[in-house]
Amino acid sequence: MTNTAQQLDTTPLVDTGYYAAVTEAIRAEAARLLTDGTVAAVIGYQAGKRKGTAMPAIITDPARANDLIFSPACVNNLALYLTKAKKDIRKTGKVAIVAKGCDMRALAGLMGESQLKREDVHIIAVACAGVKGSGAATGEPLTTANIAKKCRECTVREPKGADSVAGSLPSLPELSPVEAEELARLEAMTPRERWSFWKEHFSRCVRCLACRSICPFCYCEQCMCDRNRPQAVETSPRPAGNMAWHIVRAMHLSGRCAGCAECERACPMDIPLNLLNRKMAKELKELYGHEAGLEPKEKGPLAEYREDDDQSFIK
Amino acid sequence: MPKTITEQNLRLLVDTLLKEGARVVAPKQAGTMALYEPLKSGDELALGALPRRSAKETFFPLCETILTFEKDKGGVRVNDVDPASFPETVLLCARPCDAAAPSILDAVFSWDYNDEFYLERRRKTTIIGLACTTADDACFCTAVGLSPADTRGSDLFLTPLEGGGYAAQAVTDKGKELLEKRAQFFSDAGSAKPLPPAEPAGESLDLEKIKSWLDNNFENPLWTEIADRCAGCGACAFLCPACHCFDIVDEGTEAKGARRKSWDACGFAKFTNHASGHNPRDMQNKRYRNRIMHKFKYYGDKFGQTLCTGCGRCIRACPVGIDIKAVLDEINSK
Ligand code: SF4
Ligand code: SF4
Ligand code: SF4
Ligand code: SF4
Ligand code: SF4
Numbered sequence: 140m141t142n143t144a145q146q147l148d149t150t151p152l153v154d155t156g157y158y159a160a161v162t163e164a165i166r167a168e169a170a171r172l173l174t175d176g177t178v179a180a181v182i183g184y185q186a187g188k189r190k191g192t193a194m195p196a197i198i199t200d201p202a203r204a205n206d207l208i209f210s211p212a213c214v215n216n217l218a219l220y221l222t223k224a225k226k227d228i229r230k231t232g233k234v235a236i237v238a239k240g241c242d243m244r245a246l247a248g249l250m251g252e253s254q255l256k257r258e259d260v261h262i263i264a265v266a267c268a269g270v271k272g273s274g275a276a277t278g279e280p281l282t283t284a285n286i287a288k289k290c291r292e293c294t295v296r297e298p299k300g301a302d303s304v305a306g307s308l309p310s311l312p313e314l315s316p317v318e319a320e321e322l323a324r325l326e327a328m329t330p331r332e333r334w335s336f337w338k339e340h341f342s343r344c345v346r347c348l349a350c351r352s353i354c355p356f357c358y359c360e361q362c363m364c365d366r367n368r369p370q371a372v373e374t375s376p377r378p379a380g381n382m383a384w385h386i387v388r389a390m391h392l393s394g395r396c397a398g399c400a401e402c403e404r405a406c407p408m409d410i411p412l413n414l415l416n417r418k419m420a421k422e423l424k425e426l427y428g429h430e431a432g433l434e435p436k437e438k439g440p441l442a443e444y445r446e447d448d449d450q451s452f453i454k
Numbered sequence: 455m456p457k458t459i460t461e462q463n464l465r466l467l468v469d470t471l472l473k474e475g476a477r478v479v480a481p482k483q484a485g486t487m488a489l490y491e492p493l494k495s496g497d498e499l500a501l502g503a504l505p506r507r508s509a510k511e512t513f514f515p516l517c518e519t520i521l522t523f524e525k526d527k528g529g530v531r532v533n534d535v536d537p538a539s540f541p542e543t544v545l546l547c548a549r550p551c552d553a554a555a556p557s558i559l560d561a562v563f564s565w566d567y568n569d570e571f572y573l574e575r576r577r578k579t580t581i582i583g584l585a586c587t588t589a590d591d592a593c594f595c596t597a598v599g600l601s602p603a604d605t606r607g608s609d610l611f612l613t614p615l616e617g618g619g620y621a622a623q624a625v626t627d628k629g630k631e632l633l634e635k636r637a638q639f640f641s642d643a644g645s646a647k648p649l650p651p652a653e654p655a656g657e658s659l660d661l662e663k664i665k666s667w668l669d670n671n672f673e674n675p676l677w678t679e680i681a682d683r684c685a686g687c688g689a690c691a692f693l694c695p696a697c698h699c700f701d702i703v704d705e706g707t708e709a710k711g712a713r714r715k716s717w718d719a720c721g722f723a724k725f726t727n728h729a730s731g732h733n734p735r736d737m738q739n740k741r742y743r744n745r746i747m748h749k750f751k752y753y754g755d756k757f758g759q760t761l762c763t764g765c766g767r768c769i770r771a772c773p774v775g776i777d778i779k780a781v782l783d784e785i786n787s788k
Binding site: 187189196346348353367409 | 486487506507516517592682683687689692693701717719722738771773774776777779783
């Protein structure tokens, strides 16, 4: 890399005024909603102990509204906290949630799957310049070099259909779509090459299932991958079970995955799971004209059966 | 007489050990990260990065077969795995927070039951520790009584020197033996000064005070406050050098299969699920509480030790930003 390129890469993408404005708007809205009793809790972000870090926050007291923040470290998809998987969080009554555009797609998906009623959530959307990708150091600003891959080609920066929107979007430079390029590279491979690409990645999988725990769409109370009588998928971290787990995961989420890339971010073994999600999403768009999470839909194409479905592929 | 070893000789030492049939486990680049993995040659040794997973898998593999079974006419044949077949191993360049962990885990693996799989690997392993000269803001070994230059658990300990190479200090008889047997790779110490150790920033913790708070606060709103956000993903436990829970499953078919032992984690929703369907840790706050209690109270009650070496891996990996040091600071300040 040349010096100029390095300089470009470390120039902040947006100035701090943007984050201050988003933070201010979130705090004001949270305080208002909790004070007038519109909601019982607000799910947002608060600063972590280490400089430049952030983490989910669930606040019920308006006095704590000022703990809420928005920064390039606010990576989480908070929709997770509205699912059955986190039923210890979901209070009775209405809850407000801070949501970036990609998180709103998850909310729409959950509504479509009857996991959530629109009238039970108050959505504080964020006009979103992007968040930092994994590997970015804590404390450094958001730059063209460290922005999350999903944000490089985001189409939902200005969310629609929220109850309020925090901040306004500054103009952003055009970013090269590294994930789309990687996907194209994979698609150009022979099946054998692709198989070995994934085999190698999956060989590192430790089966912690962080990818499952963090995904808002993995809310089943009984995952088939935990069953041992009968056992469909080997639970031990070995090649056969790992491959089976990832195929089950990809199939189960296709047409449903909101593209938040949380699974990939949570994976402690850096397995590029979002490439699989994107591939499935692309197939579903091409084959069925279906895109997940743009609006609440009851069933994705793979979850629906019709008498007149094409069955010619069943031999 | 103090000894030193050059980086080149360290790599040659690896090659020699490998040639003699030993297993050498050391930091190695694996894709985007470094991992402690068996080396094929000294060149593979990655001396810079902190490996993503801890070194515990040298003794306690991610997954291991403990027996195989096969059905035939006479009934079921069971074949045990013989721990005597495990190779001699050198764990090389283990960070102090990794090298200290097995010496803590020995207690639990030889308590009411001797886990020969773990213990035999321990007996056959020599640990060569490596002092840290850099730390990040998640490291807190000094807060739990260790340090970037702590030799606990190491048989031989390396300290980087100004201008390259390492000072080599024998800590145990095993280490001394290695130094003597491989004298050709070591030279007498010259005048090179050791590089200053890293300085983890975390304030120190009063572990006694924390334990006594835990003694009295099994029920406390703190658990809910912290753990409501926990996703129960288990990444913290899987990367931790001291977490040691495992699950045993039979896999294969009725006719032929294996019994395997692999890592488990108290953060998982099904971890304590009983066959009856009852789950005593039915909510994430109870599960997160167990994580802290196990590390800073139960293990102390039972074995007089703390089950955390301050490596910071759980802090770096937690997808929801739960910071165990921040939790401990909060308890410490109560
Ligand atoms: S994908 Fe879009 S909405 Fe989501 S964090 Fe990135 S820029 Fe924001
Ligand atoms: S998070 Fe990563 S390592 Fe864990 S089960 Fe999923 S893919 Fe495997
Ligand atoms: S599969 Fe991954 S990217 Fe898709 S919704 Fe789940 S966590 Fe998000
Ligand atoms: S609890 Fe966290 S900091 Fe402590 S040893 Fe385990 S991974 Fe390291
Ligand atoms: S890594 Fe974080 S979210 Fe995952 S189980 Fe541990 S504390 Fe919970």
